[in-house]
Amino acid sequence: MLTGAAIPFMPSYLAAAEAENSKDGLSFSDDRILRVAIMGLGGYGTRVADAMQACKRAKLVGVISGTPAKIKNWQNKYGILEKNCYNYENFDQIKNNNDIDVVYITTPNALHHDETIRVAKAGKHVICEKPMALNAREGQEMVDACQAAGVKLLVGYRMHFEAKTLEVVRLRETGAFGKIMFFQGLCGFRIGDPNQWRLNKALAGGGSLMDIGIYALNGARYMVGEEPVWLTAQETKTDPQKFKEGVDETIQFQLGFPSGAVASCLSTYNMNNLDRFFLNGEKGFAELQPSTGYGPIEGRTHLGPLTQPHTTHQTKQMEEMAGIILDGHKPIIAVDGNEAIKDLKLIDAIYKACKTGQKIDV
Structure with a gap:
C-alpha cells in the first residue's frame, strides 16, 4: 500500500x-x-x-x-x-x-x-x-x-448535524425541558441585489420562506420533536417593486402540534439581526443565537451554556452523508427526500394560508 x-x-x-x-x-x-x-x-x-x-x-x-x-x-x-x-x-x-x-x-x-x-x-x-x-x-x-x-x-x-443543535435535541429527548410548550424561530436578513435569482419567482419558487424561512419551519419540527397538525400564516409586503408577485418579503407563521405545543416563526428578506431559536418547556428552556448561520452557533439552556466545539457545517455534513450513502448510517435527524417532502407540504400550506387567511389542517 x-x-x-x-x-x-x-x-x-x-x-x-x-x-x-x-x-x-x-x-x-x-x-x-x-x-x-x-x-x-x-x-x-x-x-x-x-x-x-x-x-x-x-x-x-x-x-x-x-x-x-x-x-x-x-x-x-x-x-x-x-x-x-x-x-x-x-x-x-x-x-x-x-x-x-x-x-x-x-x-x-x-x-x-x-x-x-x-x-x-x-x-x-x-x-x-x-x-x-x-x-x-x-x-x-x-x-x-x-x-x-x-x-x-x-x-x-446541514443543521441536522450541528453539535449544539443535536445537544438541544438530546436534552429534549431525555426530558430535561419537561413537556414542550413553545418554540420560536426567527430567520431573516435584508436581501441585496434586486436582480438576483432569489428574487425571481421562476427560479426561486417564492421568496424568503423558500430560502431562509425553511430553517425556522424545519427547526420547529426537530426542536419540538413532533409534526404539526395545523398552521396559520400572514404575509407582509412593504416593497412590491423589489418583491414582486409571488416573491414573499415577510411571512409570519404559526404551527400547532399534537401535544398542544405551539410555534411562532418569522421569515423575512427585509430585516437583519434575526437568527434565533427558542424552545420552552415546563422544566426549562434552550436558546440558540445565532441558530442557523454558518457558525459558530451559540447557545444556552437553563442548565448553562452549550460548549460543543464548532466544526464547519458543510465539512461535517459531507462526512455524515458519506456514512449514510456508503455505510447505511442513520442520522439522528433525517436528511432524506421524505424528510424534505414534509417541509414542502408545510410550505404549500403556508402559502395557501397567506392567500386565504384560513387556519389549515395539515
Missing part, C-alpha cells in the same frame, strides 16, 4: 483519509471515499467544495456547470480531471463515469426537480440543496425517481 509520504502530490484530504484508515487498521481504498461532483459552481457550491477539503470520507472529483471559465477555475483550484467535467447538456453521461458516486445539486430551486431526476436516471446518488423542490408534488416525483433508480436522495440540511 502506498502511503501519503510516498506520494508527495497527494491532496491533504486524501492524506488525512489515509492516516485515518491506517489508524483504524484499514487499508486505504477509494471505495471507502464518497466521490462527489458538484452541480452549480456559485457561492454555495464553492463553500461546499472548500469545506470538503477537510473531509476524510468525501472527496470532490467532478463538476457540472454551464460556464466553461468556472469549470477551468475549479479544475485548477481542486485538481479535477477533465473527464469528470460536464455541462448541463451532457451531464447525463455521468452514467458511464465510475469516478463519481453522487452529484450535489446547488443550482437555483426551480432546477432541482429536473436535475435530480436526470442524475437518478444516470444511476448516481443525489444530494440536493434545500428547498428540495418548489412544492410537495415535485418533491414526491424526485423521491419516486430516485427510488425507482435505486439511488439515495439526501438533502442539504
Whole structure:
C-alpha cells in the first residue's frame, strides 16, 4: 500500500483519509471515499467544495456547470480531471463515469426537480440543496425517481448535524425541558441585489420562506420533536417593486402540534439581526443565537451554556452523508427526500394560508 509520504502530490484530504484508515487498521481504498461532483459552481457550491477539503470520507472529483471559465477555475483550484467535467447538456453521461458516486445539486430551486431526476436516471446518488423542490408534488416525483433508480436522495440540511443543535435535541429527548410548550424561530436578513435569482419567482419558487424561512419551519419540527397538525400564516409586503408577485418579503407563521405545543416563526428578506431559536418547556428552556448561520452557533439552556466545539457545517455534513450513502448510517435527524417532502407540504400550506387567511389542517 502506498502511503501519503510516498506520494508527495497527494491532496491533504486524501492524506488525512489515509492516516485515518491506517489508524483504524484499514487499508486505504477509494471505495471507502464518497466521490462527489458538484452541480452549480456559485457561492454555495464553492463553500461546499472548500469545506470538503477537510473531509476524510468525501472527496470532490467532478463538476457540472454551464460556464466553461468556472469549470477551468475549479479544475485548477481542486485538481479535477477533465473527464469528470460536464455541462448541463451532457451531464447525463455521468452514467458511464465510475469516478463519481453522487452529484450535489446547488443550482437555483426551480432546477432541482429536473436535475435530480436526470442524475437518478444516470444511476448516481443525489444530494440536493434545500428547498428540495418548489412544492410537495415535485418533491414526491424526485423521491419516486430516485427510488425507482435505486439511488439515495439526501438533502442539504446541514443543521441536522450541528453539535449544539443535536445537544438541544438530546436534552429534549431525555426530558430535561419537561413537556414542550413553545418554540420560536426567527430567520431573516435584508436581501441585496434586486436582480438576483432569489428574487425571481421562476427560479426561486417564492421568496424568503423558500430560502431562509425553511430553517425556522424545519427547526420547529426537530426542536419540538413532533409534526404539526395545523398552521396559520400572514404575509407582509412593504416593497412590491423589489418583491414582486409571488416573491414573499415577510411571512409570519404559526404551527400547532399534537401535544398542544405551539410555534411562532418569522421569515423575512427585509430585516437583519434575526437568527434565533427558542424552545420552552415546563422544566426549562434552550436558546440558540445565532441558530442557523454558518457558525459558530451559540447557545444556552437553563442548565448553562452549550460548549460543543464548532466544526464547519458543510465539512461535517459531507462526512455524515458519506456514512449514510456508503455505510447505511442513520442520522439522528433525517436528511432524506421524505424528510424534505414534509417541509414542502408545510410550505404549500403556508402559502395557501397567506392567500386565504384560513387556519389549515395539515
